Amino acid sequence: MQDRKLDHIELALQSKHHPIASTFYYEPLLSSHPWQTMDLGLNFLGAKMQAPLWISSMTGGTEKARVINHNLAKLANHFGLGMGLGSCRSLLESRERMQDFALREVIGDNPFFANLGIAQLEQLIEQGQMHKVQNLINDLQVDGLIIHVNPLQEWAQMEGDRYKEAPLETIKRCLDLLKTKIIVKEVGQGFGPNSLISLMNLPLAAIDLAGLGGTNFVLVELARHSALSAGKREALLKLANIGHYNGEMIQWVNDHLKSSKSLCREFIISGGIDNMIDGYQLQLALKAPSIIGMGSAFLKYAENFEDLMEFTQTQLESLKLAQCFLKERI
Numbered sequence: 463m464q465d466r467k468l469d470h471i472e473l474a475l476q477s478k479h480h481p482i483a484s485t486f487y488y489e490p491l492l493s494s495h496p497w498q499t500m501d502l503g504l505n506f507l508g509a510k511m512q513a514p515l516w517i518s519s520m521t522g523g524t525e526k527a528r529v530i531n532h533n534l535a536k537l538a539n540h541f542g543l544g545m546g547l548g549s550c551r552s553l554l555e556s557r558e559r560m561q562d563f564a565l566r567e568v569i570g571d572n573p574f575f576a577n578l579g580i581a582q583l584e585q586l587i588e589q590g591q592m593h594k595v596q597n598l599i600n601d602l603q604v605d606g607l608i609i610h611v612n613p614l615q616e617w618a619q620m621e622g623d624r625y626k627e628a629p630l631e632t633i634k635r636c637l638d639l640l641k642t643k644i645i646v647k648e649v650g651q652g653f654g655p656n657s658l659i660s661l662m663n664l665p666l667a668a669i670d671l672a673g674l675g676g677t678n679f680v681l682v683e684l685a686r687h688s689a690l691s692a693g694k695r696e697a698l699l700k701l702a703n704i705g706h707y708n709g710e711m712i713q714w715v716n717d718h719l720k721s722s723k724s725l726c727r728e729f730i731i732s733g734g735i736d737n738m739i740d741g742y743q744l745q746l747a748l749k750a751p752s753i754i755g756m757g758s759a760f761l762k763y764a765e766n767f768e769d770l771m772e773f774t775q776t777q778l779e780s781l782k783l784a785q786c787f788l789k790e791r792i
């Protein structure tokens with residue numbers, strides 16, 4: 463388990479592909495540089511954030527992960543950002559690694575969410591053990607739970623879980639059984655239109671698109687296991703390209719927002735975004751409140767707090783630049 467987490471940190475940084483196309487005009491004449499007065503703050507997930515930037519769920523369960531999580535939470539507090547924890551699965555059985563995850567005091571009042579996989583939730587429901595999740599949420603003092611849905615990764619992982627139920631049914635049960643805000647995400651391969659629409663019709667606090675083009679866990683698993691047979695390697699390579707980019711998903715979301723059936727109206731746009739210029743363009747395209755999530759872009763700097771601060775400061779200034787000088791093509 464610990465090895466797997468470490469592998470994920472190392473390999474996720476090497477598994478990126480896909481640039482974003484520009485659909486905006488650059489208008490250098492029409493704005494000043496209003497740095498001091500520009501407010502990036504917004505209300506999201508029922509809380510105030512100082513900028514539309516989210517630290518995607520990554521890690522926990524190792525010493526290195528503890529340092530990374532502490533740095534990320536401190537960063538979120540400094541800039542008023544939100545953060546999702548990496549999978550808290552290990553805490554369901556023992557609180558031994560609680561210090562990796564219990565960051566409420568570090569992150570302050572900013573949005574802070576626990577994270578579990580749909581496979582664990584399916585098992586806990588089956589065993590009548592969902593009180594363990596509610597206890598975890600209470601102990602971590604989080605604002606809610608992120609559920610990750612990752613059937614391709616589970617299949618690619620030698621030690622991966624298999625679902626007995628369709629994840630949609632498990633998510634509905636979680637909404638019934640848990641008294642907390644719930645976000646649903648993929649882990650970097652996005653959602654097709656019918657999955658997205660089904661999610662939008664549920665009373666979720668938000669959907670995190672976690673689209674294709676960045677960290678790709680099928681490629682991560684491929685890199686972890688050098689002893690895989692040629693047949694399995696080929697099958698995994700094929701799977702790695704399956705999924706949906708943010709641009710495509712945003713169109714489906716926009717179409718369905720017009721329907722009165724859509725109950726979930728906040729979105730985290732993430733997956734393959736490593737700068738706020740791209741993030742801003744995607745945000746403008748999506749016709750609902752949204753923020754930008756980044757995983758590996760933060761991870762790259764996460765062991766050194768000064769580097770993280772510098773990266774984030776630059777990204778927030780990029781966002782201000784984008785808001786001043788990039789205009790939507792109509």
Ligand SMILES: Cc1cc2nc3c(=O)[nH]c(=O)nc-3n(C[C@H](O)[C@H](O)[C@H](O)COP(=O)(O)O)c2cc1C
Nearest residue numbers: 470471474518519520548549610676677734757758
């Ligand atoms: C090292 C690492 C560990 C991750 N662990 C989790 C996890 O435990 N739960 C989860 O929902 N997503 C996990 N993810 C996926 C990210 O939350 C995110 O969806 C994905 O990395 C795509 O974003 P990116 O391209 O900006 O990295 C992990 C990502 C990385 C890089």
